[in-house]
Amino acid sequence: MSHSVEILSVGTELLLGNIANLDAQILSQGLSELGLNVFWHTVVGDNPQRAREAVAIAKKRADIIITTGGLGPTCDDLTKNVLAEAFGKKLVFDEDSAQRIKSYFTRTNRPMTENNLQQAMLPEGCTVLVNDWGTAPGCAFEAEGCHVIMLPGPPSECRPMFLYRAKPYLLGLSEGVIASHTIKLFGIGESTMEAQLREQMNHMQNPTLAPYAKEGECELRVTAKAPDDAAAQALLQPTVEQVKALFSDKVYGVDVPSLEYVVLEGLKAKGLTLGTAESCTGGLMAKRLTDIPGASQVFKGGIVSYTNEVKAQVLGVPQHLLDQFGAVSQEVAMAMAQGARKALNCDIALSSTGVAGPDKDEWDNEVGTMFVAIATPEGCHVRSLHLGNRPVRERLRIQTASHAFDLARRYLSGIEY
Amino acid sequence: MSHSVEILSVGTELLLGNIANLDAQILSQGLSELGLNVFWHTVVGDNPQRAREAVAIAKKRADIIITTGGLGPTCDDLTKNVLAEAFGKKLVFDEDSAQRIKSYFTRTNRPMTENNLQQAMLPEGCTVLVNDWGTAPGCAFEAEGCHVIMLPGPPSECRPMFLYRAKPYLLGLSEGVIASHTIKLFGIGESTMEAQLREQMNHMQNPTLAPYAKEGECELRVTAKAPDDAAAQALLQPTVEQVKALFSDKVYGVDVPSLEYVVLEGLKAKGLTLGTAESCTGGLMAKRLTDIPGASQVFKGGIVSYTNEVKAQVLGVPQHLLDQFGAVSQEVAMAMAQGARKALNCDIALSSTGVAGPDKDEWDNEVGTMFVAIATPEGCHVRSLHLGNRPVRERLRIQTASHAFDLARRYLSGIEY
Numbered sequence: 108m109s110h111s112v113e114i115l116s117v118g119t120e121l122l123l124g125n126i127a128n129l130d131a132q133i134l135s136q137g138l139s140e141l142g143l144n145v146f147w148h149t150v151v152g153d154n155p156q157r158a159r160e161a162v163a164i165a166k167k168r169a170d171i172i173i174t175t176g177g178l179g180p181t182c183d184d185l186t187k188n189v190l191a192e193a194f195g196k197k198l199v200f201d202e203d204s205a206q207r208i209k210s211y212f213t214r215t216n217r218p219m220t221e222n223n224l225q226q227a228m229l230p231e232g233c234t235v236l237v238n239d240w241g242t243a244p245g246c247a248f249e250a251e252g253c254h255v256i257m258l259p260g261p262p263s264e265c266r267p268m269f270l271y272r273a274k275p276y277l278l279g280l281s282e283g284v285i286a287s288h289t290i291k292l293f294g295i296g297e298s299t300m301e302a303q304l305r306e307q308m309n310h311m312q313n314p315t316l317a318p319y320a321k322e323g324e325c326e327l328r329v330t331a332k333a334p335d336d337a338a339a340q341a342l343l344q345p346t347v348e349q350v351k352a353l354f355s356d357k358v359y360g361v362d363v364p365s366l367e368y369v370v371l372e373g374l375k376a377k378g379l380t381l382g383t384a385e386s387c388t389g390g391l392m393a394k395r396l397t398d399i400p401g402a403s404q405v406f407k408g409g410i411v412s413y414t415n416e417v418k419a420q421v422l423g424v425p426q427h428l429l430d431q432f433g434a435v436s437q438e439v440a441m442a443m444a445q446g447a448r449k450a451l452n453c454d455i456a457l458s459s460t461g462v463a464g465p466d467k468d469e470w471d472n473e474v475g476t477m478f479v480a481i482a483t484p485e486g487c488h489v490r491s492l493h494l495g496n497r498p499v500r501e502r503l504r505i506q507t508a509s510h511a512f513d514l515a516r517r518y519l520s521g522i523e524y
Numbered sequence: 525m526s527h528s529v530e531i532l533s534v535g536t537e538l539l540l541g542n543i544a545n546l547d548a549q550i551l552s553q554g555l556s557e558l559g560l561n562v563f564w565h566t567v568v569g570d571n572p573q574r575a576r577e578a579v580a581i582a583k584k585r586a587d588i589i590i591t592t593g594g595l596g597p598t599c600d601d602l603t604k605n606v607l608a609e610a611f612g613k614k615l616v617f618d619e620d621s622a623q624r625i626k627s628y629f630t631r632t633n634r635p636m637t638e639n640n641l642q643q644a645m646l647p648e649g650c651t652v653l654v655n656d657w658g659t660a661p662g663c664a665f666e667a668e669g670c671h672v673i674m675l676p677g678p679p680s681e682c683r684p685m686f687l688y689r690a691k692p693y694l695l696g697l698s699e700g701v702i703a704s705h706t707i708k709l710f711g712i713g714e715s716t717m718e719a720q721l722r723e724q725m726n727h728m729q730n731p732t733l734a735p736y737a738k739e740g741e742c743e744l745r746v747t748a749k750a751p752d753d754a755a756a757q758a759l760l761q762p763t764v765e766q767v768k769a770l771f772s773d774k775v776y777g778v779d780v781p782s783l784e785y786v787v788l789e790g791l792k793a794k795g796l797t798l799g800t801a802e803s804c805t806g807g808l809m810a811k812r813l814t815d816i817p818g819a820s821q822v823f824k825g826g827i828v829s830y831t832n833e834v835k836a837q838v839l840g841v842p843q844h845l846l847d848q849f850g851a852v853s854q855e856v857a858m859a860m861a862q863g864a865r866k867a868l869n870c871d872i873a874l875s876s877t878g879v880a881g882p883d884k885d886e887w888d889n890e891v892g893t894m895f896v897a898i899a900t901p902e903g904c905h906v907r908s909l910h911l912g913n914r915p916v917r918e919r920l921r922i923q924t925a926s927h928a929f930d931l932a933r934r935y936l937s938g939i940e941y
Contacts, residue, residue: 122562124552125736127544131567135541145539146574148567150548157563164581263916319542383807383828389814390800390807393828397806400882400917408834410827411800411810417825417868421838451834465817500817 110280112138112145113169115161117177117186118260119152130175130258130265137269141277141285142332143171153177153185162193170253171280173273176260178243184225186257187246191230194250198228204235204244211242236272240264247276254280286339287330288361290350293323293513295357300325303353314346323506324366356522359513366512367395373519374405374455381515382451383409384422384443386434387461387477392508407453412443422446433470435460437489440478448482455518456482457511461492463500475503479511481518488524490514527697529555529562530586532578534594534603535677536569547592547675547682554686558694559702559749560588570594570602579610587670588697590690593677595660601642603674604663608647611667615645621652621661628659653689657681664693671697703756704747705778707767710740710930712774717742720770731763740923741783773939776930783929784812790936791822791872798932799868800826801839801860803851804878804894809925824870829860839863850887852877854906857895865899872935873899874928878909880917892920896928898935905941907931 114131121128131148138145147169151161158177165172177186191198205227212219226243229235236245236256241264247256256276258268278284292300297320304316304327314331329346333339351358360369374381383392393409396402410421415434418424423446424439432438443458461477462468475495481488492510494503517524531548538545548565555562564586568578575594582589594603608615622644629636643660646652653662653673658681664673673693675685695701709717714737721733721744731748744767748759768775777786791798800809810826813819827838832851835841841859849855860875878894879885892912898905909927911920934941 116565121548121565122552123556123734124549124554124562127546127549128565129544131538132541132544135539137541139540145541146569146571147578148533148538148545148565150565152563154563160585161564168577385807385810388811389819390802390810390826390828391814393802393807393830394805394811397808397828397830397880398918398921400880402806403830406830408828408830408838409807410838411807411814411825413810413814413820413823413825420869421825421827421867450838452837463814463817501815504815 110143110171111169112143112171112173113147113149113165114145114173114175115165116148116150116175116260117153117158118150118175119154121150121176122152129262130260133262133266134173134175134258134269137274138173138277140287140328140330141274142281142330143277155185155189158185158189159193162189166193166251166253171256171277172253173256173258175258175265178226178245178257178259184228187228187230190255190257194230194248194253194255196230196232196248196250199231201227201229201235201244204229204237207237207244208242234276236268236276238264238268238272240267245272247273283332283334284336284339285330285332286336286343287328288343288347290327290329290347290354290358291360291363291366292325292327292354292357293359293366293509293516295325295354297325300327300354311346314342316346316350322502323509356517359516365395365399366509366516368399370512370515370519371396371399371402371405373516377519379454379519380405380407382407382447382453382456383511384447384456384458385409385411386413386418386443386459387463388459388504388508388511389413389463391504392457392459392511395508395512407451410447410450418443418446422450433468433472435462435468435470435472435476435478437478437480437491440480440489441482441487444480444482445487454484455515457515458482459507459511461503461507463503463507465500477503477507477510479507479514481511481514481524483518488514488518490524527560527588528586529560529588529590530564530566530582531562531590531592532582533565533567533592533677534570534575535567535592536571538567538593539569546679547677550679550683551590551592551675551686554691555590555694557702557704557747558691559698559747560694570600572602572606575602575606576610579606583610583668583670588673588694589670590673590675592675592682595643595662595674595676601645604645604647607672607674611647611665611670611672613647613649613665613667616648618644618646618652618661621646621654624654624661625659651693653685653693655681655685655689657684662689664690700749700751701753701756702747702749703753703760704745705760705764707744707746707764707771707775708777708780708783709742709744709771709774710776710783710926710933712742712771714742717744717771728763731759733763733767739919740926773934776933782812782816783926783933785816787929787932787936788813788816788819788822790933794936796871796936797822797824799824799864799870799873800928801864801873801875802826802828803830803835803860803876804880805876805921805925805928806830806880808921809874809876809928812925812929824868827864827867835860835863839867850885850889852879852885852887852889852893852895854895854897854908857897857906858899858904861897861899862904871901872932874932875899876924876928878920878924880920880924882917894920894924894927896924896931898928898931898941900935905931905935907941 464474864873881891
């Protein structure tokens with residue numbers, strides 16, 4: 108049987124535009140991976156009457172209603188009250204949840220007010236979805252042919268509550284398992300990737316193949332449905348191998364979080380250290396590397412040389428290169444990487460220099476002209492980039508940093524640059 | 525008359541979770557500033573039947589319906605077809621729009637297919653909202669007591685189309701103007717701020733005061749409605765002054781984009797230069813400064829010293845301080861700032877060192893133990909932070925960088941640290 112899902116988010120802050128509805132996105136991704144059809148997103152504010160009307164509409168058209176938000180004491184537990192009423196259920200006090208709320212406040216050393224205990228009132232006969240990431244418990248019940256699941260609003264709670272509480276509950280509703288792998292690519296455009304896929308693997312049903320693109324990277328998610336995980340993996344594996352073969356060195360990993368993660372893991376595996384010298388990326392490379400816990404094992408540090416003076420004085424870039432070729436040049440990119448390798452005493456150094464905009468530089472280089480270089484014990488390599496198509500400063504900086512990471516990833520894997 | 529608005533977004537990519545509904549957020553912000561009440565967000569996919577049902581619901585409960593998405597040739601212009609049908613209007617060919625679509629393709633040097641011209645079919649008698657940011661024109665009409673506005677889906681088109689096309693149209697519906705100022709605060713919690721405001725300015729009607737909190741910062745938006753801008757400003761000014769006086773040195777600016785922006789402006793005004801030395805923030809300070817175009821006028825560069833070796837070798841932090849106090853200490857924070865000031869040859873240097881987690885450091889410092897320091901021609905100052913309440917790595921790093929910027933902002937404004 109095919110389910111139809113409505114995601115109903117409750118929160119005036121969404122209607123004021125203070126925040127985007129990230130909950131709906133998180134849930135939609137997760138539900139699609141489960142093979143469940145999300146047909147509607149609805150948002151209402153902390154208003155009982157409009158919430159009641161929205162629930163009445165959802166009840167008529169969907170057979171799974173997932174709510175986010177409106178579980179806290181400040182909104183009078185609007186969501187629970189309205190959903191319980193709509194399905195003719197009483198709210199009853201759940202002692203276990205009350206204990207968990209009390210201990211949450213003790214643990215985080217914050218004072219608890221009495222209305223926090225309101226959160227322990229839950230629809231009679233529901234499955235309690237224990238919230239280990241905040242105070243408001245979620246819950247799930249089935250009534251009148253409809254499955255209702257209520258999750259807290261803050262994305263930092265909604266995300267794990269979906270993953271660890273709602274998802275297992277929903278898996279019980281679908282037959283078999285859904286498994287997926289994500290193949291990550293760098294250095295290929297989305298349209299090129301899709302064009303190549305169209306020829307190779309048309310009419311796929313199980314597994315399915317879904318492309319995504321963001322910030323100059325592409326990914327392909329392969330998803331299969333089968334009676335058990337082993338059978339799903341058996342379905343997935345040939346497609347994963349086929350895609351890897353098709354895109355060969357453009358594939359930087361399967362089920363890995365990011366390019367910089369792959370670089371750090373490659374360094375750890377080889378016992379090598381890394382340093383950075385950044386001009387146009389202005390610290391973004393170091394920031395992305397140190398976003399990852401444990402980066403300090405292999406990342407020694409970086410130098411942001413935003414002026415020629417720092418390039419010369421701290422990185423030791425020869426003044427005659429700066430004078431002859433300008434800061435935005437292959438020669439300076441390489442000298443920066445070599446200088447960082449020496450100054451930071453690391454095995455590998457990455458560098459960036461370019462024009463992030465909004466204006467051309469004084470050497471008349473166009474916005475989007477970028478150079479990234481890598482210095483290793485075996486020598487130096489530089490890549491020239493022309494990212495001028497859609498020259499948005501933030502995007503240019505992200506892509507340039509990714510290109511530098513791609514050089515490191517290729518060096519560490521022994522692939523041609 | 526008080527309007528009630530529904531934002532209806534059309535797009536299967538939203539229901540799959542490929543993207544978040546940023547359009548709804550952008551529009552909600554803008555509509556709230558116009559004093560219009562957004563009561564509902566709805567999302568449906570590229571499915572005519574469900575779109576028709578959603579429009580029927582919206583027509584019953586809202587008197588302004590704003591749609592986003594579903595205007596392109598790939599979805600058969602779903603939105604226009606469904607809305608025109610719901611309000612009994614024909615679609616007619618608009619020659620001006622057709623010309624604009626043709627010249628858009630010529631200008632961007634891309635081939636046009638015949639179905640692109642479908643986008644020139646618009647509801648009879650509508651106001652065409654010219655799209656200078658893409659191909660699909662928007663439109664607006666009034667029928668059966670309801671205002672309908674259709675905007676394209678991509679946020680890069682939806683945002684300017686709202687601002688420059690829909691907003692003027694909507695302003696015609698409301699009497700007078702709405703003006704606002706945003707007061708930015710750092711170093712005060714949202715609940716403390718709200719508690720102080722409750723006493724001082726209860727029952728405000730015009731102007732209104734709305735608090736927002738994010739990433740350890742707070743802001744207060746003061747909004748007034750009046751017959752013209754001068755009258756609105758006259759209403760706003762006393763409240764802005766009152767709030768500034770109430771929170772005194774916690775206020776870092778009015779209508780400014782960020783703390784780092786204020787720091788860069790302060791440096792420019794005084795003709796001073798800045799450098800950074802980062803441990804726990806790992807490049808985030810430099811990244812945030814260089815996110816801002818023109819930072820290079822005053823920001824000379826930074827050193828990310830993620831290891832003690834780099835702290836000693838590049839920043840010149842005395843080894844005995846590292847041995848005696850550990851890298852996470854007041855002493856090392858100050859030595860880092862002083863070292864950066866010298867190495868980068870800048871007037872002011874900021875530093876950070878601390879434990880961003882997820883684990884304690886080898887000196888048994890708790891996650892969230894942070895030190896930020898500033899070195900200036902007049903001397904050095906350090907601030908100790910204990911951000912352990914909700915120790916999420918990303919949040920800790922953002923807040924620590926902000927605290928360093930706060931030191932610079934205070935130095936540049938001659939306020940006590």
